[in-house]
Amino acid sequence: MIFKKKTSGFSLIELLVVIGILSLLATVVFARVSQTRGKTRDTVRVEDLKTLDQAVQSFIVENGKLPANTTEIVTFFNINLKDPLASSRRSYIYGVTTNPDGTKYYCLGARMEVRSMSPRPCEISQGYTANYTIKGP
Numbered sequence: 001m002i003f004k005k006k007t008s009g010f011s012l013i014e015l016l017v018v019i020g021i022l023s024l025l026a027t028v029v030f031a032r033v034s035q036t037r038g039k040t041r042d043t044v045r046v047e048d049l050k051t052l053d054q055a056v057q058s059f060i061v062e063n064g065k066l067p068a069n070t071t072e073i074v075t076f077f078n079i080n081l082k083d084p085l086a087s088s089r090r091s092y093i094y095g096v097t098t099n100p101d102g103t104k105y106y107c108l109g110a111r112m113e114v115r116s117m118s119p120r121p122c123e124i125s126q127g128y129t130a131n132y133t134i135k136g137p
Helices: 012-063 070-077
Strands: 092-098 104-110 132-135
Touching (some): 012 104, 012 132
Antiparallel strands (some): 104 132
8 A cells, every 4th residue: 555645735934934925025014104104294294384384474464573482373373283293202393593684584393204304494493403494584
């Protein structure tokens, strides 16, 4: 009597290779999703800065002066600004700076997760590093 060896199923090597490939694909997908979420939160921050910029410009028109701080702007216009990443220490910053010729201008800034280029970079004091800023007149 001749016995035939059963060859059904997968070998251990084949299973390990498949698990390795699936792990690699899962890592790539997770990294991409994480980056997309960061970009989405950065978009919200940019839109918040634009809203804040419009509020500052309206404040200047109505009061004839630059606001002293963000609290004055937020209170005056009843704006609710909260960073999209609630657990982060990221926040919005407002600063008033003087040009060498004596004219004042304001800067609005935020720390971004993915985006790092500012359309118009400006100096913001108070030891705050913003990688996205808006410079006002």
